[in-house]
Amino acid sequence: xKIKPRLSRGLRDLLPQTMLARQRVIDTVRRxxxxxxxxxxxxxxxxYLDVLSGSAGEEAQHSIFRVTNPEDEDLGLRFxxxxxxxxxxxxxxxxxxxxxxxxxSQVWRADKPDPGRFRQFTQFDIDTVGAPxxxxxxxxxxxxxxCLEAIGAGPYSVRFSSREILNLxxxxxxxxxxxxxxxFRVLDKLEKVGWKRVRSELTTGYVDPSGDxxxxxxxxxxxxxxxxxxxxxxxxxxRAVVGRLRDLFSDVDGSGARLDTVESISEDLETLGYGSxxxxxxxxxxxxxxxxTGPVFEAVLEDAPQFGSVFGGGRYDGLVARFxxxxxxxxxxxxxxxRLLAAMEHLGRCGSEQTPxxxxxxxxxxxxxxxxxxxxxxxxxxxxxxxxxxGSGRLGKQLKRADRLKIPYAILIGEDELARGVVTLxxxxxxxxxxxxxxxxxxxxxxxxxxxxxxxxxxxxxxxxLLQAGG
Amino acid sequence: xKIKPRLSRGLRDLLPQTMLARQRVIDTVRRxxxxxxxxxxxxxxxxYLDVLSGSAGEEAQHSIFRVTNPEDEDLGLRFxxxxxxxxxxxxxxxxxxxxxxxxxSQVWRADKPDPGRFRQFTQFDIDTVGAPxxxxxxxxxxxxxxCLEAIGAGPYSVRFSSREILNLxxxxxxxxxxxxxxxFRVLDKLEKVGWKRVRSELTTGYVDPSGDxxxxxxxxxxxxxxxxxxxxxxxxxxRAVVGRLRDLFSDVDGSGARLDTVESISEDLETLGYGSxxxxxxxxxxxxxxxxTGPVFEAVLEDAPQFGSVFGGGRYDGLVARFxxxxxxxxxxxxxxxRLLAAMEHLGRCGSEQTPxxxxxxxxxxxxxxxxxxxxxxxxxxxxxxxxxxGSGRLGKQLKRADRLKIPYAILIGEDELARGVVTLxxxxxxxxxxxxxxxxxxxxxxxxxxxxxxxxxxxxxxxxLLQAGG
Numbered sequence: 001x002k003i004k005p006r007l008s009r010g011l012r013d014l015l016p017q018t019m020l021a022r023q024r025v026i027d028t029v030r031r032x033x034x035x036x037x038x039x040x041x042x043x044x045x046x047x048y049l050d051v052l053s054g055s056a057g058e059e060a061q062h063s064i065f066r067v068t069n070p071e072d073e074d075l076g077l078r079f080x081x082x083x084x085x086x087x088x089x090x091x092x093x094x095x096x097x098x099x100x101x102x103x104x105s106q107v108w109r110a111d112k113p114d115p116g117r118f119r120q121f122t123q124f125d126i127d128t129v130g131a132p133x134x135x136x137x138x139x140x141x142x143x144x145x146x147c148l149e150a151i152g153a154g155p156y157s158v159r160f161s162s163r164e165i166l167n168l169x170x171x172x173x174x175x176x177x178x179x180x181x182x183x184f185r186v187l188d189k190l191e192k193v194g195w196k197r198v199r200s201e202l203t204t205g206y207v208d209p210s211g212d213x214x215x216x217x218x219x220x221x222x223x224x225x226x227x228x229x230x231x232x233x234x235x236x237x238x239r240a241v242v243g244r245l246r247d248l249f250s251d252v253d254g255s256g257a258r259l260d261t262v263e264s265i266s267e268d269l270e271t272l273g274y275g276s277x278x279x280x281x282x283x284x285x286x287x288x289x290x291x292x293t294g295p296v297f298e299a300v301l302e303d304a305p306q307f308g309s310v311f312g313g314g315r316y317d318g319l320v321a322r323f324x325x326x327x328x329x330x331x332x333x334x335x336x337x338x339r340l341l342a343a344m345e346h347l348g349r350c351g352s353e354q355t356p357x358x359x360x361x362x363x364x365x366x367x368x369x370x371x372x373x374x375x376x377x378x379x380x381x382x383x384x385x386x387x388x389x390x391g392s393g394r395l396g397k398q399l400k401r402a403d404r405l406k407i408p409y410a411i412l413i414g415e416d417e418l419a420r421g422v423v424t425l426x427x428x429x430x431x432x433x434x435x436x437x438x439x440x441x442x443x444x445x446x447x448x449x450x451x452x453x454x455x456x457x458x459x460x461x462x463x464x465x466l467l468q469a470g471g
Numbered sequence: 472x473k474i475k476p477r478l479s480r481g482l483r484d485l486l487p488q489t490m491l492a493r494q495r496v497i498d499t500v501r502r503x504x505x506x507x508x509x510x511x512x513x514x515x516x517x518x519y520l521d522v523l524s525g526s527a528g529e530e531a532q533h534s535i536f537r538v539t540n541p542e543d544e545d546l547g548l549r550f551x552x553x554x555x556x557x558x559x560x561x562x563x564x565x566x567x568x569x570x571x572x573x574x575x576s577q578v579w580r581a582d583k584p585d586p587g588r589f590r591q592f593t594q595f596d597i598d599t600v601g602a603p604x605x606x607x608x609x610x611x612x613x614x615x616x617x618c619l620e621a622i623g624a625g626p627y628s629v630r631f632s633s634r635e636i637l638n639l640x641x642x643x644x645x646x647x648x649x650x651x652x653x654x655f656r657v658l659d660k661l662e663k664v665g666w667k668r669v670r671s672e673l674t675t676g677y678v679d680p681s682g683d684x685x686x687x688x689x690x691x692x693x694x695x696x697x698x699x700x701x702x703x704x705x706x707x708x709x710r711a712v713v714g715r716l717r718d719l720f721s722d723v724d725g726s727g728a729r730l731d732t733v734e735s736i737s738e739d740l741e742t743l744g745y746g747s748x749x750x751x752x753x754x755x756x757x758x759x760x761x762x763x764t765g766p767v768f769e770a771v772l773e774d775a776p777q778f779g780s781v782f783g784g785g786r787y788d789g790l791v792a793r794f795x796x797x798x799x800x801x802x803x804x805x806x807x808x809x810r811l812l813a814a815m816e817h818l819g820r821c822g823s824e825q826t827p828x829x830x831x832x833x834x835x836x837x838x839x840x841x842x843x844x845x846x847x848x849x850x851x852x853x854x855x856x857x858x859x860x861x862g863s864g865r866l867g868k869q870l871k872r873a874d875r876l877k878i879p880y881a882i883l884i885g886e887d888e889l890a891r892g893v894v895t896l897x898x899x900x901x902x903x904x905x906x907x908x909x910x911x912x913x914x915x916x917x918x919x920x921x922x923x924x925x926x927x928x929x930x931x932x933x934x935x936x937l938l939q940a941g942g
Contacts, residue, residue, distance in 0.1 A: 011517060
C-alpha cells in the first residue's frame with residue numbers, strides 16, 4: 001500500500017537553503033548570548049497540561065497541541081519557552097541564582113494557519129532569573145542590539161518601556177488597577193490597528209470587518225483623553241521622554257522614584273554606547289502578555305516593519321511563584337527566529353547556498369575513482385568542505401549539480417591530468433562571462449571556461465587560498 | 472492555585488552542564504559532516520500517523536506518542552529521522568539527487584522508561600539518498616570514524632557487514648528467504664544475550680527469566696550449524712574475512728560478484744587510511760531493522776561497551792518507494808547523542824563547566840557599578856565571555872558563585888583600584904580559601920591567593936592572553 005507523502009496544515013519542512021541561513025543566525029545569536037554568560041538549557045517538548053495552562057495568555061492555552069502517553073496523562077506540547085523555564089527553576093532547587101540561561105527550541109501552537117504563520121516555530125530566548133530590575137534588564141536590551149548587529153539584518157529599532165510607566169498612567173488617568181490588564185492588551189494593538197480602533201475598544205467597542213462585535217472597556221472620555229496625551233509623548237531622545245513623564249505624572253504620589261529604574265537603564269545604555277539612535281524609550285509599547293511587571297522590550301527591522309517585532313520580552317517577577325515558593329524576579333526576551341528569517345529573506349539578506357560544500361570532486365573516469373576519493377579526503381582533512389560524486393551520471397550532469405547547488409568549485413581529473421600530475425579546477429559560481437581579472441600566465445589561462453590547471457601536489461593549498469580570499 | 476513543578480515519566484531537563492557537553496559534541500559532529508558536504512534539514516516533530524507507521528519496526532510503531540490537532544487528524548510525534556527523510560524526498564520532487572543531508576533533532580518513543588532510557592532523545596543522522604552502493608557507504612563509515620576521532624570519545628570500533636552477506640548465508644544454510652527478516656532480528660541480539668539464547672530462539676524457543684515463553688523459529692540443526700560456522704568467521708583483518716566468506720559461500724551461485732561491493736568498500740577504506748584497526752568487517756552485525764538492504768554499520772566505544780552501539784545504520788534501498796514512485800537507493804547512519812554522552816560522562820570525558828562565562832566582573836561597591844559595567848562590555852566586545860554581577864550579595868557570595876559555576880577568573884574593582892588605575896584579577900580555579908588580599912605588583916606574585924593586579928587599560932589584552940594560553 002502506497003502512503004501519500006504530506007504534512008498536516010501549518011507544518012513545513014526546512015530544506016537545506018533555508019536551514020543554512022537559519023543556522024547562521026542561530027550560531028551568531030548563540031555566540032552573542034554566550035559572551036554575556038548565558039548558559040544553554042533544554043527542556044522536553046512535552047509538559048503536563050496544568051503546567052502549561054494557567055500561565056500565560058488565554059490565547060496560548062487554547063492553542064495547545066494535546067499529547068497522549070501510555071499512562072493516559074493530560075499532556076501538551078509547550079507553546080513557549082518561558083513557562084518551562086519557570087517550571088525548571090521551581091523544580092531544580094539547586095540551580096544557583098541569578099540563573100542566566102538561553103534556550104533555542106521549537107514551540108507549537110495549533111492556531112489557524114496563515115501564509116507565513118506556522119504551527120511549529122523556533123524561539124531563541126534569554127532570561128535572567130533571580131536578579132532584580134536593573135543591570136539584568138540593561139543586559140537584555142544590549143544583547144538584543146548586539147544580536148541584530150552581528151546577524152547583519154540591516155537597520156533596526158529596539159524599543160522599551162515599562163509596566164511601571166503604564167501603572168502610573170492608570171493612576172494619572174483615574175483608571176482602576178484591575179482594568180490594567182485589559183487596557184494594556186488593547187494598547188498593545190496600537191501599531192497594528194491604529195488609534196481610532198484602539199479608542200473604540202477602550203470605550204464603547206465596535207464591529208470588526210468580519211462582522212464580529214468587539215466589546216469596549218467602557219472608559220470615560222477624560223480617561224481616554226489622558227491616555228491619548230500620554231501616547232503623544234514621543235521623542236527620539238530618551239532623556240527628553242523621561243523628563244516629560246516626570247512632568248505628566250507629577251500628580252501621582254511617588255512617581256519620581258518609580259521612574260528612576262527606567263531612567264537608570266536608559267543611562268546605563270548611554271554609557272555603554274547604546275544611544276537613542278537604536279534604543280528608543282517608546283511609551284506606546286505595552287506587550288500583550290499579562291504576566292509582565294516591569295520593563296518591556298521589543299525590536300523591529302526598520303526595512304521590514306510589516307513583519308512586526310522580531311524580539312519581544314519583559315520582566316515577569318510573579319511568574320515563577322505560580323509553582324509555589326517565593327516570588328522570584330525574572331527578565332528576558334525571545335527572538336522569533338522564523339519571523340526574523342522571513343523578514344531577512346524578504347529583504348534578500350539570506351544566502352542562497354544549498355549545501356555547505358565548497359568544492360565538488362567529479363568522477364570523469366570510473367578507473368580514476370580511487371584518485372578522486374583520495375583527493376576528496378585530503379581536502380576534507382584540510383578543512384575544505386568537499387563533496388565527491390557518488391552517483392551515476394556523466395561529467396556534464398555532475399557539473400550541472402555543482403551549478404544548481406551553488407558549489408563554488410569543481411575539480412576534474414582525467415587520464416591526461418593524471419599523467420601530467422595536475423588537476424583541473426573549475427570555478428562554478430562565476431556567473432559573469434569572465435573571471436578575467438585573474439588573468440596572467442600562471443592561472444585562469446582559459447578563463448573564459450572558468451578553469452585552470454594546478455599541480456596535484458598543490459591542490460589543497462591553492463584551493464584553501466582561493467576560498468580564504470573569498471573566491 | 473499552586474501548580475506542582477514536575478515532568479511526566481521518561482522526560483528530563485538538560486541543565487547547563489549537560490547542555491554544554493552536548494553542544495560541544497553536536498558542533499563537532501556538524502563540522503565533520505559539513506566537510507563531507509552533508510547539508511542540514513529540519514522536519515516538523517508532528518507527522519501523520521500513516522506516514523509514521525507502516526514503515527520501520529513494529530516496536531517503534533507501538534511507541535508513537537499520539538497528538539491531537541483542532542482538525543482531529545491522526546497525528547503522532549516522529550520516532551526517528553529516517554521515515555521523515557523518506558517522506559521529504561518523496562514529497563519535494565525538486566530536490567536534486569544525490570541528496571546528502573544531516574538532521575539533528577529530537578525523537579520521541581513512549582517506551583517503558585528505564586534508568587538511562589528516556590522518552591525524548593536526540594538523534595544526529597546523515598544519509599545519502601539517490602546514490603548506489605559504493606562511495607556513499609564508504610563515506611558514511613569514514614564520517615563515523617572522523618566524528619569519533621574529533622569528539623575525543625576515546626578508542627572505538629566501527630563494525631560493518633552487509634545484508635548481502637546474510638542473504639548469502641540464508642542460501643548457503645538452506646533457510647527460506649522469507650524467514651530472513653526474523654533470523655536477522657534474532658542474530659542482532661547476539662552480543663546482548665549470547666549464542667546459547669540465540670540458538671534457542673532460532674530453533675525451539677525458550678522461556679525467558681521473567682517467565683515469558685519466547686517462540687522459536689524452528690530451524691534445523693544443520694541450518695543452525697551453518698550459522699554457527701559462519702559466525703566463527705572473525706578476523707581483525709578485513710581482507711582475511713572477505714577471503715573466508717568467498718570460500719564459505721563458494722557453493723552459492725554468483726556469490727563472488729555479490730561479495731565484490733563489500734570488498735570494494737573495504738579496499739576504499741584501506742586506501743583512505745581507515746584500516747582494520749578501527750573499521751572491522753564483523754559478520755555478526757545484523758542490525759534489527761527490517762528495511763536494510765545492503766551494508767549495515769555500527770560503532771561502539773571500546774572503554775564503554777556496556778552502553779551498546781553509539782552509531783547505527785545501513786543501506787535501505789526500498790524505504791522511499793513506500794511513498795509511491797520508483798525505488799530510490801539510500802544509505803545512512805544515526806548517532807545516538809544521548810547514549811554517546813552518557814558513555815562519555817561515565818568515562819569522565821565531558822567537561823564540568825556550568826556556564827560559558829570565562830570571567831565574572833564582581834560589583835564590590837555599588838557606586839562603581841558603572842565602571843564594572845563598562846569593563847564587562849569591553850571584554851564582551853573583545854570576545855571574552857563575561858558575566859557581570861547582577862543580583863544583590865556581597866563580594867564573598869559573588870566569588871562563591873564564580874567558584875560554583877567554575878568560572879575561571881573574577882575581576883574586582885574597589886575605590887583603591889580605581890584610584891590607582893588597576894583592577895584585581897583573581898584566578899578562581901585555584902581552589903583557595905583566601906579572601907580579598909590585594910597584592911602590590913604586576914605578575915602572579917601572590918599566586919598562593921591566586922590574584923594579581925593589572926593596569927585597567929591592559930585588562931582586556933592580558934585576560935585574552937591568559938585565556939588563549941589555556942589558563
